[in-house]
Each structure stands twice: as structure tokens, then as C-alpha cells.
Amino acid sequence: MKEKDPVFKRHFENSLYENDHGGITVIAHMFDIIHDIKITLDVSLPDFIISNANLEIAKAPGGRCQELCPRITELNGRPLKHGFTQFVRDLYAGSEGCPNIVNMLLTSVPLAINTSWMIAMKHGLPTEDIKTTQKAQMKDVCISSKAL
Secondary structure, rough: OOOOOOOOOOOOEEEEEEEEOEEEEEEEEEEEEOOOEEEEEEEEOOOOOOEEEEEEEOOOOOOHHHHHHHHHHHHHOOOOOOOOHHHHHHHHHHOOOOHHHHHHHHHHHHHHHHHHHHHHHHHOOOOOOHHHHHHHHHHOOOHHHHHH
């Protein structure tokens, strides 16, 4: 059966970079015909604390969407640990928020924890500190954390 052309297509891209501060920069980008949203977060290592958060909305369906940009700074100083998901929902869910921003944050930010060991290995650093912090951060978060 021939695949049909989509009526609508949405793109999500999550990228992680080593930043100049010895941590990770997480960039989440979502775009489609009516949206172009980019979230950039600097996350410190080995403690996994957001040190700088930025939200850019280049294109959105509503005029009030830009009002959401300053709110992202409430993530500054926030550790990536149990309770982060609820904090994001409280910050951006509901009629005064944006489900796309919630989804972007919840799919991209955990990658900082899941991939941090790669940076440690790249620099020949002991990965035990990172792994110990990962275990603490992921405790009771998902089924895979039971094996940690």
C-alpha cells in the first residue's frame, strides 16, 4: 500500500552539546506550519542543575504565546530530579500555558542525565561521580532506574 502524503507534519529535534562551563547545553526545537519553538538550557555537571534557561517562540498560532517566554527563567537553579516533571507541568500546563512546551521540556531535559557519562568519558574523567548522581536523580523515576 502506498503511503499517503501527510496532511500535517511536526518536527522535534533534541540536541545536546558540551558547553564552555563543563556542563551540557540542551536544545529542544519544535517546528511545523504554525509553530517554531526553541528551548535552550544549560545544565551543570555533576549536579544536574539548570543554570540558564531560554525560550524563543519565532512562530506561534496565538498572539499571547510570547508571554510564556519569560516564565522559562523559573527553571534556573532547578535540579533535574524527582519532582521536575510536576514543576514543568505546574509552570506550563493548562489554559495559561502550552502543552508543546511541556512536551519539549519533558522529552529533552532527561537526556542531560542519560547522556552525561559521554562527556565524562570524552575527557577521561571518572564516571563514578556522574553515575552516582544519575542513580540519585533517576531513583523512582522509571522502571530502568530499578536496575541502577
